[in-house]
Amino acid sequence: xxxxxxxxxxxxxxxxxxxxxxxxxxxxxxxxxxxxxxxxxxxxxxxxxxxxxxxxxxxxxxxxxxxxxxxxxxxxxxxxxxxxxxxxxxxxxxxxxxxxxxxxxxxxxxxxxxxxxxxxxxxxxx
Numbered sequence: 001x002x003x004x005x006x007x008x009x010x011x012x013x014x015x016x017x018x019x020x021x022x023x024x025x026x027x028x029x030x031x032x033x034x035x036x037x038x039x040x041x042x043x044x045x046x047x048x049x050x051x052x053x054x055x056x057x058x059x060x061x062x063x064x065x066x067x068x069x070x071x072x073x074x075x076x077x078x079x080x081x082x083x084x085x086x087x088x089x090x091x092x093x094x095x096x097x098x099x100x101x102x103x104x105x106x107x108x109x110x111x112x113x114x115x116x117x118x119x120x121x122x123x124x125x126x
Contacts, residue, residue, distance in 0.1 A: 007107065009055040015108035019053060029081045033073030036081045036113075045116025046085055046092070050078050056109040058098050078111055087115040093122070 010016070017023045018037070025037035028048050039047040052074045056062035063071070082092055092115035097104040 006057055006061055009057050009061075010107050011055070013106055013108050015049075015051050015106050015110060016055070019051070029077060029084060031073070031077055031080075033070060034077035036077065039112070043112075044114040044119065046087065046114065048081060048085070048113040049110050050074075050081055050113060051108055051110040057107045058104065058109050059096050060098060062109045078113070081113060082115075085113075085115065087113070090115065091119075093119050 014023060018025045019035060025035075027035065027037050029036040029050075032053070034050055034052055036048050036050040039049050052062060052066065052070060054062070054066060054070055056066060062074075066074075078094065082088060092113060095112040095114065096110065097112075
């Protein structure tokens, strides 16, 4: 059952199609819980998308509906990708957009992993 106020999962979204192998991706990491691949329009020298393999349209959906094993497995996969890419020491940014106001373009929960250069502040200080 979808979280109140969120749309139902759309099986035709691009990430669902990537998970089914209908659209190729440049895979960085894969396990039973997650798939990580390079973004086709990178915004930093390293820009990887990490998606859970379950049908979750957003973080709100994932956090409310996913099993504990899925949540732990996905979170560990995010950490594994950062380590494999050598981003632990210099640092990196994780970003998850939610909904129209948050800038979510694909209705499948995903995390952007950015790194490879100083990223600056995300929100300017007042």
